[in-house]
Amino acid sequence: MWFIGVPMAFIGAVLLGFPIYLVILMVTAEEIAKFIVSIFRFKSYKWVHNVIEKSSVNKKNKEDYLK
Numbered sequence: 001m002w003f004i005g006v007p008m009a010f011i012g013a014v015l016l017g018f019p020i021y022l023v024i025l026m027v028t029a030e031e032i033a034k035f036i037v038s039i040f041r042f043k044s045y046k047w048v049h050n051v052i053e054k055s056s057v058n059k060k061n062k063e064d065y066l067k
Contacts, residue, residue, distance in 0.1 A: 005030045 005027050012018040012026045041047060 008030060009023050009027050012023045013020070018026075
């Protein structure tokens with residue numbers, strides 16, 4: 001939001017002189033665009049990483065380990 005939304009709100013409010021409801025609409029449109037991009041990222045599963053290593057303990061040693 002800081003790199004797109006804030007400058008867009010500044011440009012709309014100060015430089016272009018838009019009324020507050022249009023500035024809010026501009027910032028909301030930026031939030032909707034971020035939501036759409038994040039849905040595609042979420043569905044791609046590129047963010048999923050395995051953080052648990054496979055255990056090298058076999059079944060017999062596992063029983064001894066749990067005692």
